[in-house]
Amino acid sequence: MTNKPTLATQAINAGDLPAKNGNPFREGPQFASTFHLAGEVDPAVYQYGRFNQPTWHNLETGLAQLEGGDTIIFPSGLSAAAAVLTSLVEPGQTILLPNDGYTPVRVYAEKFLQKFGVHIQTIATKDIDLFSFEGIDLALLETPSNPMLDTFDIALAAKKIHEHGGILAVDNTTLTFLGQQVLTLGADITMSADTKAVNGHSDVLFGHVSSQNNELVEKMREWRKFSGNIPGPMETWLVHRSLATLDVRLERMCSNAMTLAQLLLTHPKVSSVRYPGLASDPSHEVAKRQQSLYGFIISFELANAEAATTFLEACQLVHVATSFGGVHSMGERRARWGSDDIPEGIVRFSVGCERESDIVHDVLTALDTI
Ligand SMILES: Cc1ncc(COP(=O)(O)O)c(C=O)c1O
Structure with a gap:
């Protein structure tokens, strides 16, 4: 066989x-x-x-x-x-x-x-x-x-x-x-x-x-x-x-995303987090049933537009750009486009292939600057 x-x-x-x-x-x-x-x-x-x-x-x-x-x-x-x-x-x-x-x-x-x-x-x-x-x-x-x-x-x-x-x-x-x-x-x-x-x-x-x-x-x-x-x-x-490298990239990106989502969930500067991999997320039950990965995108809310911009500018490893899914972590204040009906302080964060300790350190350090 x-x-x-x-x-x-x-x-x-x-x-x-x-x-x-x-x-x-x-x-x-x-x-x-x-x-x-x-x-x-x-x-x-x-x-x-x-x-x-x-x-x-x-x-x-x-x-x-x-x-x-x-x-x-x-x-x-x-x-x-x-x-x-x-x-x-x-x-x-x-x-x-x-x-x-x-x-x-x-x-x-x-x-x-x-x-x-x-x-x-x-x-x-x-x-x-x-x-x-x-x-x-x-x-x-x-x-x-x-x-x-x-x-x-x-x-x-x-x-x-x-x-x-x-x-x-x-x-x-x-x-x-x-x-x-x-x-x-x-x-x-x-x-x-x-x-x-x-x-x-x-x-x-x-x-x-x-x-x-x-x-x-x-x-x-x-x-x-x-x-x-x-x-x-x-x-x-x-x-x-x-x-050929999609699986290894996704493996690193999704595991980094899960670690970051869990840290953001209890962070005092973050008012809410959406990540289907979190057991508390409204998408979790469906995601668990039909997905084999929880994904590499996290959307989280900071106090307002200024807080989101300050955070993104303070990150050293994160490219501020309107896309997702790349080997580099990318983030943007999504409401800046005016096309999505979402709060001003939402950051759409696409987690990349960086070493987990590096991207976690970068995000936590940037949050401290708000
Ligand atoms: C979910 C989704 N579908 C379709 C598109 C369009 O893809 P492209 O920018 O390659 O035309 C995008 C682009 O951001 C997207 O996020």
Whole structure:
């Protein structure tokens, strides 16, 4: 009997070519806008760089193995979300989006889909478990949500939306396929901004969607081909290279996050902490059931905007930036954008791969300056 390696281990080789003497482990990026194509069009070969190309194929094969569904890659997380929203909905149909998720996804739907007669309904992530899904044709939801880390039960939402003939897509950016297997839980589509942890080095924008439903996959692939939302080979290759270290990065980031969340919970300068790994967190029960990691994002509240800014400026190891999931710890006062309905003093903190003692010392020292 052979023991199938874990997904974490599979990620080290996923999408690589079979071993052959004299070959490298992985092909380099293929920079080609077009391919030799004499005679009639042969569907079995590469034809033109906007349709398909070998570097895409290698990463898509690897991600398909790890997600458990056919995969299409995109040049950003938002273009992956746009593929879901644009290619699967007809005028007159209704999309459900979170009102506490990544705001630009909602802005895209409101600016570019509503005018073609698509209806948009929104919901708070914490209310999804009690929602009926009646009248919803497509839901694109996030769990844990970003930035406040609320959760919903994916299997329950899938069951309910399917009873009404709808499609469930889940944005899995905050956990990745190693932290939550969205398709196994019953969703039709998993979507990810690989700009975050999947690439993990804050040097590439990228995204993908995966699904076991061929009809949905073909519609989204067609949208990529005809809208021209295609990733470059270099970015594709860099994301592929990052897959191999995703598990070790997540292991360090999530364990650092748990340690920090516990320390922040009892810290006198911190008024509240959201981290799904804390037993007291409202997201804990669902997270324990459906996630294999609690994640690397902590959202915590300081007294006011000034306290949050003082804290962030005092940190030596933390990059103040609007992203998450990188090897470097990153933080920002999220309300500075004015797009999320959250208190002024909330810090969204993405914990990196630093040694635990170093990042703990940095955060505690910075809190003392408030
Ligand atoms: C949950 C989530 N989904 C989608 C996106 C969009 O990804 P990108 O910035 O790569 O377009 C982001 C970006 O922050 C995000 O946080």
